[in-house]
Amino acid sequence: MAEDLTINRAVSKKEQYESLIPQIEGLLFGETDFVANMANVAAALKEQFKWFWVGFYLVKSEELVLGPFQGPVACTRIKKGKGVCGASWQQEQTLIVPDVDAFPGHIACASASKSEIVLPLIKNNVVIGVLDVDSEFLDHFDDTDKTHLQSVINILLNK
Secondary structure (H helix, E strand, O other), X not given: OOOOOOOOOOOOHHHHHHHHHHHHHHHHOOOOOHHHHHHXXXXXXXXXXXXXXXXXXXXXXXXXXXXXXXXXXXXXXXXXXXXXXXXXXXHOOOEEEOOHHHOOOOOOOOOOOOEEEEEEEEXXXXXXXXXXXXXXXXXXXXXXXXXXXXXXXXXXXXX
């Protein structure tokens, strides 16, 4: 069943997340397919925030492999420790990069990307993937994004 989101960009970033997160919970309610849920999460985040790129990479063997996303075409495979996504996976922590050109080893899937946040998806103490969000603006992400995107990941991983 298709769902409509209530999008409100005329409020603070924190308030946007506070409005969107319950809608994501509702969107995922009763659905257990992880890929379908990742796809809807990526779409909901892209709709609300109009980020340049938002999506998931999943750990398969010793690489991150592109999963559901919204935005321009993307890198398909990323090695552990490479780029922001691979570094987040290796370090098992969220990375906020205000200027991707200043990040050592940044992988430029799209030259329009200027800043990035990557959060690991950790299940049973193992990184199973990452949520990657890119902006075409410098210094776009902060602790508000980190906190609320972690809440979104928690919802996703507990379905």
